[in-house]
Structure formats: structure tokens, C-alpha cells
Amino acid sequence: METNLIKPPVELRYADELAALKSSDTGKRPENWQLSPKAVRTFILGGKAGGRDISRKFYGNDALVERCIITLAGNRGLMLVGEPGTAKTMLSELLSAAICGKSTNTVQGTAGTTEDMIKYSWNYALLLSKGPCREALVPSPLLIGMEQGIFARFEEITRTPAEIQDSLISVMSDQILNIPELGDDGLVFAKPGFNIIGTANTRDKGVNEMSGALKRRFNFETVAPVRDVRLEREIILREAADLARAGHIDCAPDKDVAELLAVTYHELREGVTAEGTMVEQPAAVMSTAEAVSVYFQTLCHAWYYGSGKMELPVLTENLLGAVCKENRDDLGRLKSYFQTAVKAKGMKEGGIWNEYYQTAKYLR
Numbered sequence: 553m554e555t556n557l558i559k560p561p562v563e564l565r566y567a568d569e570l571a572a573l574k575s576s577d578t579g580k581r582p583e584n585w586q587l588s589p590k591a592v593r594t595f596i597l598g599g600k601a602g603g604r605d606i607s608r609k610f611y612g613n614d615a616l617v618e619r620c621i622i623t624l625a626g627n628r629g630l631m632l633v634g635e636p637g638t639a640k641t642m643l644s645e646l647l648s649a650a651i652c653g654k655s656t657n658t659v660q661g662t663a664g665t666t667e668d669m670i671k672y673s674w675n676y677a678l679l680l681s682k683g684p685c686r687e688a689l690v691p692s693p694l695l696i697g698m699e700q701g702i703f704a705r706f707e708e709i710t711r712t713p714a715e716i717q718d719s720l721i722s723v724m725s726d727q728i729l730n731i732p733e734l735g736d737d738g739l740v741f742a743k744p745g746f747n748i749i750g751t752a753n754t755r756d757k758g759v760n761e762m763s764g765a766l767k768r769r770f771n772f773e774t775v776a777p778v779r780d781v782r783l784e785r786e787i788i789l790r791e792a793a794d795l796a797r798a799g800h801i802d803c804a805p806d807k808d809v810a811e812l813l814a815v816t817y818h819e820l821r822e823g824v825t826a827e828g829t830m831v832e833q834p835a836a837v838m839s840t841a842e843a844v845s846v847y848f849q850t851l852c853h854a855w856y857y858g859s860g861k862m863e864l865p866v867l868t869e870n871l872l873g874a875v876c877k878e879n880r881d882d883l884g885r886l887k888s889y890f891q892t893a894v895k896a897k898g899m900k901e902g903g904i905w906n907e908y909y910q911t912a913k914y915l916r
């Protein structure tokens with residue numbers, strides 16, 4: 553597969569790391585897993601493999617990652633739930649790539665997801681000419697996962713109507729999918745290594761509840777936002793550098809700007825500043841993913857319109873767009889954050905914090 557893609561799949565992006573882990577892996581491996589649980593952990597949380605450095609990809613909760621891997625080694629599904637932008641999708645891709653060598657076997661849950669997208673559908677030209685046969689069958693990611701002994705990822709499962717979600721229940725209980733049209737050949741048994749990783753957002757409005765029967769077939773893990781400003785700054789810098797590389801943007805990332813943004817997101821999310829002043833939290837989700845996109849947007853502006861140096865007025869305007877897109881009351885909260893927290897930091901520390909405070913006039 554080509555590597556010159558906007559977002560190569562994890563297994564391609566980290567092919568070298570995965571190969572190094574595989575060749576030095578001596579841990580116990582569940583049947584059909586590409587790597588042992590120990591090596592999967594190293595792939596996600598970083599470490600060494602045969603003298604090679606393996607980068608850390610998920611920050612924050614190492615025990616959660618271990619629990620996810622253990623769930624998948626058993627025969628229960630894994631459901632990652634949490635606020636938007638907490639790396640649920642990223643974690644499910646990392647797990648699938650490390651364990652199955654493939655992160656793209658995915659159903660995207662939407663209000664329009666139908667049962668045949670989850671189970672199977674037909675190539676109607678072949679169905680008409682040959683009748684129901686394997687050749688005419690279009691397998692879903694679930695069916696592919698069962699037949700190949702790999703994971704099927706179900707993104708945003710709660711966007712799908714509950715009765716459609718429930719078509720997973722029989723597969724998860726019996727590990728069999730019945731295709732009645734194929735008669736005696738219509739029973740598909742899941743191979744070892746098959747499992748399901750779901751993700752669901754706990755914040756967005758209009759989501760469908762999951763039925764109790766389906767919930768019981770999954771182990772739930774809640775992915776929380778990163779609580780450490782330093783880590784958040786690292787994530788912003790690392791992700792923006794990756795995006796810049798993919799977009800051929802040769803602009804030096806500004807660590808101080810990443811720091812400002814990480815502190816702003818952290819304090820607005822927590823509702824309290826590092827100095828202990830209470831600030832009103834915006835209704836908008838202050839996710840790390842949003843912080844990454846505000847930073848990257850500012851970097852792009854510097855590259856295409858500016859001198860190559862990230863500009864704070866542009867940062868503040870992008871922040872305004874990200875925070876106030878849903879609720880205009882958030883504008884008042886953001887302004888008041890600048891008038892209290894940013895002003896105080898500007899007076900105490902001067903420098904870039906003072907410059908940042910001067911950009912409060914763009915909040916309108």
C-alpha cells in the first residue's frame with residue numbers, strides 16, 4: 553500500500569516498530585494474535601524492542617491499556633466509552649493493528665447503519681445471475697473478522713439505532729453468523745482471534761442507548777481526558793508535527809504556543825487555574841483533539857499567510873472558533889478566562905503570557 557497518504561493506517565505508519573516487536577517477541581500469545589500482550593503493551597505505551605525504541609502513542613492511563621488488552625485476550629468484546637476527543641478511536645486502531653495487523657476492518661456507526669452493513673449484503677448482479685452463493689455475498693467487517701480471526705471495529709456504536717446494534721448479540725454469544733440464503737453452507741463460525749472493539753461517545757446529543765443484553769457482552773472502559781498539562785502539550789506537539797509532515801508544511805512548531813494552548817484547555821476543562829482561581833467551564837467539550845486542531849490551524853496560517861512564525865492573535869481567533877461554535881454563552885466564559893487567568897499569568901510571568909493577554913481583544 554502507498555505510504556503517501558493523508559492518514560496511513562496504523563499498521564503502515566508504524567510498520568517498522570511492529571516488525572521489530574514481532575521479531576523480538578518472546579511472550580505468550582493468544583491464538584492468532586500477531587503479538588503477545590506484552591509486546592502490544594510496548595507498542596502502545598512505548599519501550600524497547602530488540603534494541604530499537606518504540607514510541608509511546610497513548611498517554612495517560614497505562615493500566616487502562618493493559619485491561620483493554622486482557623479483555624481482548626478473553627472472549628468478551630471491548631467497549632471504549634468517554635468524552636469526545638479522548639483517543640478512543642486511536643486506541644482501538646492501535647490495538648487492532650498490533651494484535652491483528654489490520655486496523656481498517658471497521659463499521660462506522662451512523663443513524664443510517666443497517667443490519668446488512670453489520671452482517672452481510674449481496675452483489676445484486678451476481679445474485680441475479682448465479683443465485684445466492686458465496687461469490688455473490690458481500691461480507692461485512694464483522695463477517696470478515698469472524699472468518700479471518702481478526703477484530704472488527706465498530707465506531708460510534710450508539711449512533712446506530714438500538715435494534716440494529718442488537719444484531720451483534722447472537723454473534724457475540726454464539727460466535728456464529730447464520731446466512732439462511734446459503735442453506736447448509738450458511739453457518740459461519742468465528743475463528744480464534746475474532747473479537748469486537750466498539751467506541752461510543754458519552755457526550756453527544758441524540759445518541760441511542762445500548763440494550764442491557766448487548767452491554768453485558770462487552771467490558772466497558774472509560775477513557776478520560778489527559779489531566780496532565782505537560783502530557784497534553786506533548787500530544788499537541790507530536791500530533792501537529794505528524795499533520796505538518798503529511799501536509800508538507802515545513803514550519804517549526806512553537807513549544808511555547810503549545811504550552812499556552814495546553815494550559816488554556818486544561819484550565820477551562822477543569823474549571824480551576826494552576827493558581828487556584830475558579831473559572832467558569834465552557835459548555836463546549838475542551839478535548840485534546842480540539843487543542844491539536846487549533847494548534848495545527850495556527851501553524852498552517854503561519855505557513856501559508858505568515859512569516860512561518862506562529863502568531864498569537866491567530867491562535868486566539870482559532871480558539872474562539874473552536875470553543876464558541878455551539879454555544880454563544882461560551883464567548884463570555886472564554887473572555888472571562890482571559891480577564892482573570894490569562895491576565896494574572898501575564899502580570900506574574902510577563903513574556904508570552906502577556907502577549908497572549910493582549911489578544912483578548914479578538915474575542916468578539
Ligand SMILES: Nc1ncnc2c1ncn2[C@@H]1O[C@H](COP(=O)(O)OP(=O)(O)OP(=O)(O)O)[C@@H](O)[C@H]1O
Pocket residue numbers: 609610611612634635636637638639640641642643751752753777778787791840841844
Ligand atoms: N490520551 C491520549 N494520548 C494520545 N493522544 C491523545 C490522547 N487523548 C487525545 N489524544 C489526541 O486526540 C486525537 C483524537 O483522538 P480520537 O479521534 O481517537 O478521539 P475519540 O475519543 O475517538 O473522539 P470522538 O469521540 O470524537 O470520536 C488523537 O489522535 C490524539 O492526537
Ligand SMILES: [Mg+2]
Pocket residue numbers: 640641642751
Ligand atoms: Mg472516535
